[in-house]
Amino acid sequence: MTQVAEKKSSPLTHFTRLEKQLNVNPSPSWLDELRANAMRRFEEVGFPAQKSEAWRHTNIGPIVRTQWELADAGSMTGAADLVERFTFGDDAIVELVFVNGHYHGELSGLGKLPRGAKVGSLAEAIAKDGEAVQKHLAKHASIEANSFVALNTGLIADGAFIHLPAGTTLEQPIHILLVSTGGDKPAAAHPRVLVITEENVHATIVESYVGHEGQTYFTNTVTEIVCGADSHIDHCRLQQESTAAYHVSTMQVDLGRSSTFVSHACTMGGKLTRNDLNCIMNGEHAYATLNGLVLIGGDQHCDNHTLLRHEKANCPSHELYKHVLDGRSSAVFKGQIFVQKDAQKTDSKQTSKTLLLSDDAYMNSQPALEIYADDVKCTHGSTTGPVDEDMVFYLRTRGVGLDAARHLLTYAFAADVTRRIKVEPVRRRIEDYMAARHGLPQDLRITDVTHHDRAAL
Amino acid sequence: MALLEIKNLHAKVAVAGGREILKGVNLTVNAGEVHALMGRNGCGKSTLFQVIAGRETYEVTQGSITYEGKDLLEMSAEERAREGVFLAFQSPVEIPGVSTDYFLKAAVNEVRKHHGEPELDAMQFLKLFKEKRELLEIDASFTRRAVNEGFSGGEKKRNEVFQMAVMNPNLGLLDETDSGLDVDALKTVAKGINTLHQQDAHRALLVVTHQERLLKSIVPDFVHVMVEGRIIESGGKELALRVEQRGYAGIEAEVRQGA
Numbered sequence: 017m018t019q020v021a022e023k024k025s026s027p028l029t030h031f032t033r034l035e036k037q038l039n040v041n042p043s044p045s046w047l048d049e050l051r052a053n054a055m056r057r058f059e060e061v062g063f064p065a066q067k068s069e070a071w072r073h074t075n076i077g078p079i080v081r082t083q084w085e086l087a088d089a090g091s092m093t094g095a096a097d098l099v100e101r102f103t104f105g106d107d108a109i110v111e112l113v114f115v116n117g118h119y120h121g122e123l124s125g126l127g128k129l130p131r132g133a134k135v136g137s138l139a140e141a142i143a144k145d146g147e148a149v150q151k152h153l154a155k156h157a158s159i160e161a162n163s164f165v166a167l168n169t170g171l172i173a174d175g176a177f178i179h180l181p182a183g184t185t186l187e188q189p190i191h192i193l194l195v196s197t198g199g200d201k202p203a204a205a206h207p208r209v210l211v212i213t214e215e216n217v218h219a220t221i222v223e224s225y226v227g228h229e230g231q232t233y234f235t236n237t238v239t240e241i242v243c244g245a246d247s248h249i250d251h252c253r254l255q256q257e258s259t260a261a262y263h264v265s266t267m268q269v270d271l272g273r274s275s276t277f278v279s280h281a282c283t284m285g286g287k288l289t290r291n292d293l294n295c296i297m298n299g300e301h302a303y304a305t306l307n308g309l310v311l312i313g314g315d316q317h318c319d320n321h322t323l324l325r326h327e328k329a330n331c332p333s334h335e336l337y338k339h340v341l342d343g344r345s346s347a348v349f350k351g352q353i354f355v356q357k358d359a360q361k362t363d364s365k366q367t368s369k370t371l372l373l374s375d376d377a378y379m380n381s382q383p384a385l386e387i388y389a390d391d392v393k394c395t396h397g398s399t400t401g402p403v404d405e406d407m408v409f410y411l412r413t414r415g416v417g418l419d420a421a422r423h424l425l426t427y428a429f430a431a432d433v434t435r436r437i438k439v440e441p442v443r444r445r446i447e448d449y450m451a452a453r454h455g456l457p458q459d460l461r462i463t464d465v466t467h468h469d470r471a472a473l
Numbered sequence: 474m475a476l477l478e479i480k481n482l483h484a485k486v487a488v489a490g491g492r493e494i495l496k497g498v499n500l501t502v503n504a505g506e507v508h509a510l511m512g513r514n515g516c517g518k519s520t521l522f523q524v525i526a527g528r529e530t531y532e533v534t535q536g537s538i539t540y541e542g543k544d545l546l547e548m549s550a551e552e553r554a555r556e557g558v559f560l561a562f563q564s565p566v567e568i569p570g571v572s573t574d575y576f577l578k579a580a581v582n583e584v585r586k587h588h589g590e591p592e593l594d595a596m597q598f599l600k601l602f603k604e605k606r607e608l609l610e611i612d613a614s615f616t617r618r619a620v621n622e623g624f625s626g627g628e629k630k631r632n633e634v635f636q637m638a639v640m641n642p643n644l645g646l647l648d649e650t651d652s653g654l655d656v657d658a659l660k661t662v663a664k665g666i667n668t669l670h671q672q673d674a675h676r677a678l679l680v681v682t683h684q685e686r687l688l689k690s691i692v693p694d695f696v697h698v699m700v701e702g703r704i705i706e707s708g709g710k711e712l713a714l715r716v717e718q719r720g721y722a723g724i725e726a727e728v729r730q731g732a
Contacts, residue, residue: 405530406566410620412550413526413560414580414640415587421551424579428570428619435570 032059034086035170046150047142047172055170057159064163073348073380074290074319079262084204084234086171087116091197094228098195099123102226102256104441108191110135115195117205117235118174127188132181135190138208141177148179152212156240157268162292164264168206168238175208178221182214182244189220189252189439196257198231209239213247215272220250220439225265227258227285234262241267243275245299250278252442256449257285259316266292271331273299280437281320282309284449289318297324297331297359304333308349309433311450313342313373323352326359326389333363338433339370340426341377348380351396357388366396371403371429373422423454474542476677477502477525477644482536484524491532494520496702498536502644504675509688509713511681512699513721518681519563521699522646526560527553540644554580555587557643561633561650563681568620573632574602576620577639584640605638609665626653634665645669647680651687663690685717698724 035055063080064071095115103125104111112135113123119137129135134145141149159166176192194207211221225235235257243249257263263286271277283289295304310318324333339347349368370379383396403425411421427450437443477500484495494517502508510518524531525538527550538545545553568576581601582592593601602616609631621629630650637645647666651659667690670676680691688696688710696712697704700721705728706712716724 404566407568409528409550410562410566410568411576411580413554413562414576414636415551415554415583416576416580417551417583418549420579420583424571424576425568428568431570 030083031055031167031170037086038171038173044142044146044150046146050154051170051172054154054159054166058163058166058170061163061166070321075288075317076290078288079234079264082202082234084202087196087203087205087233088199089116089118091116091199091203093197093199095120095195095197096123098197098226098228099193102193102195102224102445104189104191104222107188107441108222109186109188111191111193112136112176113193113195114174114176114207116197116203117194117207130184130186133184133186134177134179136177138175138177138210139173145177145179148212149177149210152240152242153208153210154240156242156270157238157266162266164236165238165266168208168236168266171206172208173206175210178209178211180213180217180219183216184213185218186220189222189250192221192223194223194225194235194237196225196227196231196233196235196261198228198233198258198261202232202234204234204236206236206238209237211239211241211249213242213249214244215246217244217247217249219248220252222252222254222439222442224254224256225263225285226256227261229258230260231258232260233258235264237263237265239265239267241269241277243269243271243277243302245272246274247272248276250438251280252437252439253279253281253291254442254445255283255285255289256445257289259285259314260287261285262287263289265290267294269293269295269304271295271297271299271302271304274301275299276303276305278305278307280307280309280433280442282311282442282446283318283320284311284446286318287316289316290321291319292321292323294323295325295333297326297328297333300328300330302328302331304331306333306335307433307436308337309430309446310337310339310341310347311430311446311453312340312345312347313453314345315343316345317347318345319348321348321350321352323354324364326353326355326362326364328356329358329360329362331359331362333365335364335366336433337368338430339368339379340373340430341370341379342373344374344376346378346380348382350382350384352384353386353394353396355387355389355392355394360389360391362389362392362394364392364394368398369429370400371426372400373403373426426450426454475501475539476504476541477679478537478539479525480537480539482521482524482538483534484520484531485534487530487532493534494531494702495524498699498702498704500697500704502677502679504643504677506695507670507678507680507691507693509680509682509693509696510699511683511696511713511716511721516699517702518699519648522560522648522679522681525553525646526550526558551583554640555584558646559637559640559642559644560646561630561637561648563648563652565621565629565633567622567624569622571620572618573616573620573636574598577602577616577636581639601639605635608638608668609635610661611635627655627658630654631658631662634662638665638669641673643676645676645678647678649681649683651682651684659687660690663687666691685713688713700725
């Protein structure tokens with residue numbers, strides 16, 4: 017991968033050609049300009065070099081070497097089945113369904129939203145509400161910092177647009193369900209999510225990425241979230257792509273004064289997954305919680321890079337990432353915490369824990385703290401190891417079999433994260449996945465009590 | 474037929490060149506009996522219990538353990554539990570994320586399945602747990618918490634006895650269940666253990682303790698003194714008093730003189 021520079025010309029002109037394809041459809045000049053500018057940046061720098069520090073552990077070779085066509089909105093094979101499997105149904109106030117990155121109205125479900133709230137497709141918003149979109153789109157996620165963002169921005173066509181005016185409270189989550197159907201030709205989707213909340217908004221947003229098992233495709237997604245002052249935004253990201261798929265995501269979150277942002281990022285799918293989550297604390301008393309769960313096996317690889325930028329004083333941040341690695345899978349957690357010199361009284365705690373279910377699984381956990389203020393509390397800790405044999409023995413002396421004991425402990429390990437997730441359908445999906453993978457008996461579910469109680473009624 | 478028969482049991486730490494800890498233990502426990510096992514720290518009492526319970530970090534090099542006429546050493550730890558052997562740990566592990574309620578339901582149903590009995594449903598569990606909680610004077614919230622997580626030493630011991638009450642074993646191995654308990658807690662736990670003993674005339678208990686105090690509440694039929702991996706002296710409950718008065722060194726000296 018050291019020869020990225022030499023190879024640059026062919027794949028990059030290919031992407032430029034894709035950008036030109038997009039421009040066939042009428043779009044406002046500001047958007048054309050935005051895309052052209054981003055594509056210029058992408059052409060200039062190309063894909064990240066494997067040697068660079070930030071991409072050292074992520075083997076993007078197969079992404080770079082493949083001539084990805086734009087994923088086709090019309091390629092609907094099995095899309096409805098996927099939606100049926102992964103829908104939140106009545107548990108979501110709005111469910112926006114995207115097939116290969118393009119909004120699909122018929123499969124989506126729109127509930128009644130509070131006055132002034134806008135939740136819908138980005139393409140539609142660009143057409144109808146251009147000014148609001150223009151104000152924020154691509155103003156947060158940096159095309160300079162990450163060339164996958166540049167590529168996504170250069171190819172912006174559709175995605176989700178959410179604008180919640182001051183004082184909005186949503187009782188149920190907004191579900192953004194992104195379905196990839198795959199196909200014969202290698203196809204890539206570059207969906208874009210833009211979430212703008214004004215003051216004192218309470219909302220939950222879930223992004224689900226799903227696909228047909230065995231299909232090879234590439235999802236390069238960018239999400240920008242602006243949390244207004246005093247807002248509370250709960251965000252979940254469920255990634256259940258095909259284990260032959262490539263998934264690169266970048267999330268940029270801007271926290272206003274006294275706002276709270278809670279993220280739960282769960283990766284179960286993808287052959288190669290790279291998640292970048294950047295949180296900028298731009299107002300005092302902002303509070304960020306970044307939790308993550310990685311449940312992979314086989315030859316899957318997942319790379320989570322988080323950045324918490326403490327720009328203002330009195331901001332706490334908490335981070336808990338847990339990994340369950342089976343087979344020959346591997347994962348990277350890089351947690352950067354940056355504390356600006358004005359960000360006094362920062363209180364930041366980072367924890368990364370890994371359970372290795374096989375001798376061949378591999379974990380690389382690296383904290384990276386950069387602190388310029390003098391009155392701060394920043395701690396980090398990391399543990400990696402197999403299932404605790406003392407715990408296994410304890411359970412066995414109570415009659416629980418060896419495999420069941422291991423499964424139960426694996427489940428409990430993950431439950432440390434899942435029980436913090438407030439969105440019930442998200443917990444249920446994780447538990448279903450674990451039950452299927454680790455043969456967990458139904459009656460040992462921990463986080464899903466309410467669901468079963470309700471089912472029993 | 475004895476409930477438990479241990480003959481010339483030798484066991485070592487299961488690593489190459491591992492230290493031998495049990496050096497020829499002989500012990501017979503009949504149904505309904507209470508046995509107390511006393512001895513200095515490190516003499517092998519806990520190891521004996523762990524070996525009976527099926528811990529694989531110890532390797533039996535010689536001898537046998539027969540339980541209800543069956544070869545216990547041929548069974549896995551979970552099979553032993555399902556057959557009615559229960560170990561109350563000296564230092565129970567904390568298991569974050571698993572509530573006592575949940576795992577006990579799984580445990581009880583495993584035992585019932587093993588004996589071809591129907592599994593208990595949620596209502597039956599509620600009733601069973603309530604009854605046993607009352608016996609040990611513990612609050613309902615206690616068993617909803619993760620197993621032993623953040624429990625005090627005394628709470629952990631109480632939880633062990635609670636679990637024993639729920640599991641209803643034929644043979645209870647209580648490893649220093651009295652240590653870490655204050656006077657009141659000791660009374661409650663001892664009362665619980667006694668009640669369990671009285672409820673089932675066939676249930677046998679093997680109790681490791683350092684203190685004669687416990688043996689005033691749970692009166693043993695037999696007392697054994699263990700020294701360096703062997704039982705060197707056995708007797709009635711008066712042996713506990715002799716240990717209290719003369720110390721292990723005194724008993725050792727007496728045994729040597731007698732021999």
